[in-house]
Amino acid sequence: MLSDALKAKFDKIIARYPLKRSAIVPLLMFAQDEIGYVSDEAIEEIARRVEVRPIEVIEDIGYYSMLHRQPLGKYNIQVCTNVSCLLRGGEEILEHCSKKLGIGHKQTTPDGLFSLEEVECLGACCGAPAMQVNYDFYENLTPQKIDALIEKLRSDGAKKSP
Amino acid sequence: MSDYENYAKGSPLEVKVISKRFGIPNSASIDVYLQHDGYKALQKALGMKPDDVINEVKNSGLRGRGGAGFNAGMKWSFVPKQSSKPKYVVCNADESEPGTCKDRPLMEYDPHQLIEGILIAGYAIQSQQGFIYIRGEYRYLMEIVDRAIEEAYARGYLGKNILGSGFNFDLCTHTGAGAYECGEETALLNSLEGLRGYPRVKPPFPAVVGLYGGPTIINNVETLSNVPHIILNGAEWYAKLGTPKNGGTRLFCLSGCIARPGVYELPMGFPLRRMIEEVGGGVLGGKKLKGVIPGGSSCPVLTADEIDVAMDYDSVAKAGSMLGSGGVVVLDEDTCMVKVAQRIAKFYAHESCGWCVPCREGTAWLKNLLTRFHSGAGVEDDVDTGLDVALNILGKTLCPLGDAAAMPAISIFKKFRHEFEEHLRLGRCPYEKRTVSVA
Ligand SMILES: Cc1cc2nc3c(=O)[nH]c(=O)nc-3n(C[C@H](O)[C@H](O)[C@H](O)COP(=O)(O)O)c2cc1C
Ligand code: FES
Numbered sequence: 087m088l089s090d091a092l093k094a095k096f097d098k099i100i101a102r103y104p105l106k107r108s109a110i111v112p113l114l115m116f117a118q119d120e121i122g123y124v125s126d127e128a129i130e131e132i133a134r135r136v137e138v139r140p141i142e143v144i145e146d147i148g149y150y151s152m153l154h155r156q157p158l159g160k161y162n163i164q165v166c167t168n169v170s171c172l173l174r175g176g177e178e179i180l181e182h183c184s185k186k187l188g189i190g191h192k193q194t195t196p197d198g199l200f201s202l203e204e205v206e207c208l209g210a211c212c213g214a215p216a217m218q219v220n221y222d223f224y225e226n227l228t229p230q231k232i233d234a235l236i237e238k239l240r241s242d243g244a245k246k247s248p
Numbered sequence: 249m250s251d252y253e254n255y256a257k258g259s260p261l262e263v264k265v266i267s268k269r270f271g272i273p274n275s276a277s278i279d280v281y282l283q284h285d286g287y288k289a290l291q292k293a294l295g296m297k298p299d300d301v302i303n304e305v306k307n308s309g310l311r312g313r314g315g316a317g318f319n320a321g322m323k324w325s326f327v328p329k330q331s332s333k334p335k336y337v338v339c340n341a342d343e344s345e346p347g348t349c350k351d352r353p354l355m356e357y358d359p360h361q362l363i364e365g366i367l368i369a370g371y372a373i374q375s376q377q378g379f380i381y382i383r384g385e386y387r388y389l390m391e392i393v394d395r396a397i398e399e400a401y402a403r404g405y406l407g408k409n410i411l412g413s414g415f416n417f418d419l420c421t422h423t424g425a426g427a428y429e430c431g432e433e434t435a436l437l438n439s440l441e442g443l444r445g446y447p448r449v450k451p452p453f454p455a456v457v458g459l460y461g462g463p464t465i466i467n468n469v470e471t472l473s474n475v476p477h478i479i480l481n482g483a484e485w486y487a488k489l490g491t492p493k494n495g496g497t498r499l500f501c502l503s504g505c506i507a508r509p510g511v512y513e514l515p516m517g518f519p520l521r522r523m524i525e526e527v528g529g530g531v532l533g534g535k536k537l538k539g540v541i542p543g544g545s546s547c548p549v550l551t552a553d554e555i556d557v558a559m560d561y562d563s564v565a566k567a568g569s570m571l572g573s574g575g576v577v578v579l580d581e582d583t584c585m586v587k588v589a590q591r592i593a594k595f596y597a598h599e600s601c602g603w604c605v606p607c608r609e610g611t612a613w614l615k616n617l618l619t620r621f622h623s624g625a626g627v628e629d630d631v632d633t634g635l636d637v638a639l640n641i642l643g644k645t646l647c648p649l650g651d652a653a654a655m656p657a658i659s660i661f662k663k664f665r666h667e668f669e670e671h672l673r674l675g676r677c678p679y680e681k682r683t684v685s686v687a
Contacts, residue, residue: 168545178683215684
């Protein structure tokens with residue numbers, strides 16, 4: 087079930103555009119933020135609200151790399167290995183995360199806490215090597231900083247889950 | 249949030265126009281903005297004729313900061329005066345060109361400067377609505393800009409009858425969801441209309457047929473952030489900051505093997521050599537320079553012998569590359585150029601939208617060839633085959649993403665052929681893998 091707060095947000099966003107279908111991608115992003123992925127129910131609801139067929143919403147999902155149909159880890163670690171980061175050790179950071187978590191690109195830990203992704207330039211090139219955990223940026227990374235962060239997220243994650 | 253130090257480290261050589269409010273506490277709030285000349289340019293513009301605003305921007309020599317470098321005022325002048333369909337202003341905040349991270353501090357530390365620039369653009373072309381298309385990864389920035397937009401509505405700088413002038417303008421943000429191609433202006437328009445981000449055939453150009461079929465100007469965040477300063481201080485003042493036909497300053501993102509990476513505002517035409525040596529503190533660890541990507545990953549690489557160039561659009565073009573998006577990536581002597589070519593090719597293959605064949609097939613071929621080559625399984629013909637593939641992408645695609653993939657590859661195949669030969673001779677990469685280097 088989508089929350090009432092989310093539905094209210096949907097209404098507000100749709101009202102901004104001269105054409106309702108313009109809201110598809112923003113609505114998908116906000117639905118995903120709440121549910122953790124894009125569910126069938128979210129697709130139906132969005133299609134109904136912007137007055138398109140569900141298949142048109144699904145077409146968009148396939149195009150955009152941030153939208154996904156399966157849950158990811160609670161913390162999705164996205165390591166940039168593009169050129170500015172590459173030159174400052176982005177690949178080492180990715181490998182370090184991979185070893186530390188025991189998962190590879192686009193995989194999730196069995197406890198559902200972490201997933202890992204090698205990503206393209208995040209717009210943090212002057213703080214390379216850089217990564218994002220969900221929407222938060224982490225820059226000037228070192229293997230030590232990664233270790234400390236993962237420990238912290240592990241304990242935060244354990245605390246908050248029911 | 250970003251680490252302020254990475255984006256506004258500061259250098260005495262900087263000339264601060266659009267970054268002058270960076271570092272002031274709460275610089276993103278409307279009160280602080282108003283204390284520092286905020287919305288004065290809008291007031292001034294609303295007292296001018298729309299055409300005079302366009303001419304002022306045209307004469308300032310402000311060129312698009314998103315990559316192509318087209319004169320902004322000229323672009324605005326292509327918008328028809330009479331239109332049966334509404335006109336739109338779209339701000340391109342998709343910032344995804346590898347090596348580029350300058351729109352980020354502009355939105356984080358001075359969102360009202362951007363809003364004011366958009367308002368003035370809207371008034372100039374007589375539009376009543378604007379959109380800021382922000383890449384999906386920049387969620388925290390969207391929240392900052394949303395807050396600023398709310399403040400501007402509350403104080404009467406957005407909405408109906410702005411400052412009692414009779415001018416109405418609505419503005420909102422729009423999140424992307426991860427697609428480099430959506431930074432290309434016509435793909436962006438499709439994306440904003442709720443479609444897949446495939447490019448449109450030009451002409452018609454967006455200034456004539458754009459968003460929802462109406463005349464639309466699309467400008468980069470940095471381009472629009474400059475507009476209030478031009479209106480307030482005049483075209484002549486702005487033009488004089490730079491070089492002929494290249495007005496103003498530019499945010500340069502110094503990254504890669506450089507001692508002091510950061511975003512620096514320097515006059516247009518600032519010498520590249522001094523940028524690296526004096527502003528950026530030289531190559532990291534005192535290493536030797538091998539080359540520079542002068543304007544984001546889609547630009548041809550300059551070798552260490554080619555860096556005596558003034559950083560403006562025309563001079564860099566004369567040197568065989570592009571000023572592009574302002575992303576200056578420094579490559580040191582330990583950099584494997586085959587690896588750099590491979591990583592860049594991998595990016596474009598990933599980001600090709602697949603709409604046209606030369607780009608979809610060509611970028612995949614380049615990536616596969618370079619990946620195999622770097623792994624040690626290259627054969628002698630590979631360099632010529634790679635060059636041939638790249639040359640068959642160049643100029644043959646619907647949108648410039650194909651060129652963006654081809655140009656860096658061609659420059660590396662040609663200028664660093666000896667590195668390919670060295671890989672072949674050894675049957676492996678002669679360079680050590682990059683590890684984390686702390687400045
Ligand atoms: C593949 C591709 C990606 C682009 N990405 C961006 C981008 O992220 N931001 C941007 O401002 N311009 C980008 N551009 C350039 C835009 O198409 C367009 O030229 C620009 O937004 C115009 O604004 P300006 O004249 O102010 O630079 C891209 C172009 C291409 C071909
Ligand atoms: S290259 Fe890694 S953030 Fe830009």
